[in-house]
Amino acid sequence: MMARMEIAPSLVLKRIFSSALYSVEPYRRTRGHLDAIRFEYGQGNYEQLIIAGFGKAAFPMTRAVAEGLGDMISTGVAVTKQGHAGPWICDRIRFIEAEHPVAGEHSVYAALEITRLSRKCAEDFVLCLVSGGGSALMVSPAEGITLEEKQATVELLLRAGAPIEDLNAVRKHLSRVKGGRLAEIFYPARIAVLVLSDVIGDRLDVIASGPLYPDETTYADAISILARYGIADLVPQAVKAHLNMGEKGYISETPKVGNRVFDRITHHIVGSNSVAVQAACDEAAKLGFKPEILTCELGGEAGKAAAWLADKALGVKRKKGEDSNSEPVCLIAGGETTVTVRGAGKGGRNMEMALAFALAIEGQSGIAFLSAGTDGTDGPTDAAGAMVDGQTVSRSAAIGLDARDYLRRNDSYHYFQRTGGLFKTGPTGTNVMDLQLIVITS
Secondary structure (H helix, E strand, O other), rough: OOOOHOHHHHHHHHHHHHHHHHHHOOHHHOOOOHHHHHHHHOOOOOOEEEEEOOOOOOHHHHHHHHHHHHHHHHHHEEEOOOOOOOOOOOOOEEEEEEEOOOOOHHHHHHHHHHOOOHHHHHOOOEEEEEEEOOHHHHOEEOOOOOOHHEEEEEEHHHHHHHHHHHHHHHHHOOOOOOHHHOHHHOOOOOOEEEOOOOOHHHOOOOOHHOOOOOOOOOOOHHHHHHHOOOOOOOOOOOHHHHHHHOOOOOOOOOOOOOOOOHOOOEEEEEEOOOHHHHHHHHHHOOOOOEEEEEEEOOOOOOEEEEHHHHHHHHHHHHHHOOOOOOOEOOOOOOEEEEEOOOOOOOOOHHHHHHHHHHHHOOOOOOEEEEEEEEOOOOOOOOOOEEEOOOOHHHHHHOOOOOOOHHHHHOOOHHHHHOOOOOEEEOOOOOOEEEEEEEEEEE
């Protein structure tokens, strides 16, 4: 066990985060499930094994499959976020890099190429590799809706702070591939799905908008969601018309539980936020901290989540003050929060949370906090998140920065850019939501 004074809190946070990332590295997690895929493939008289991958972790997942299954593979297509594919090349699987978080032309092209695989598979075996981000990376707007109209709708929902469940419920009903519709396209092929989860509760109907899973939501739900966030009159007219036609029954619903298109599909979760949180717990213990997992389902507004986490940290600090011999503590949480954008600044949910946390513990010693996305990207920035402590706000005030003003303007990125608190990892190749780590040393 390492004594707590041998390593600075910032380095502790980085080491714990790195260990958590390693635990959900997609290549290793995927390789660990290939024996099951070989067994499933061997149970049928299949002529082809076809690969279809989509999501931020598509590159390492696909590489694992290609190197593990080799000549078994006939052909395939995989799409990942721009900048997330490496130099590795497989002559049987084609990679496409597409736009995220708002879909673009490459996202539409990727969906077209993946759906074209259905012409080759008939009743063969399809291995789908699904990870977070797939909703934006594989896009096929419903008939009568343009890419630009769908982009505008998604951007409105994002700015309104809609959680992924609500965002994807609308996406499903504006798509030809989401909400189980990709299962319709590939039917009657035998499909095995390996999933790296990026949603709370590992809900298969929400991850990547559930293209291969029964959809519980309806057109009526999508209409209700737009109304709830006050954007029903702001979305494009074609979107409103499509949803209204669907609610009235003029457009078919997404396939539900019991539909035969799901009869030959199996899902396997290869990694999730809970795995990363447990690994963070184990590493904290190795470093001499008493770890405590607060939750793997942290959600809601980032600012409110920060207040809750700060309250937990201050409570631990008070208890430690009553016992001078108590060991240092590491509080760990995971999940995915949202931000209702009211300002014109730049940032993401993790930086927003870190800034709110810094304000909540202003002046406190012995507390350090890191909030970061496991994919290495926090919102439309090049940072994964930010690190703060009880002196962050006072240090910034000394150079003329008003932390509350930056938070009010949703400009956390520029705040941390000037204070040096940005936490950058670059694209990690994985995606299991966010991690929040708090170390309390005194």
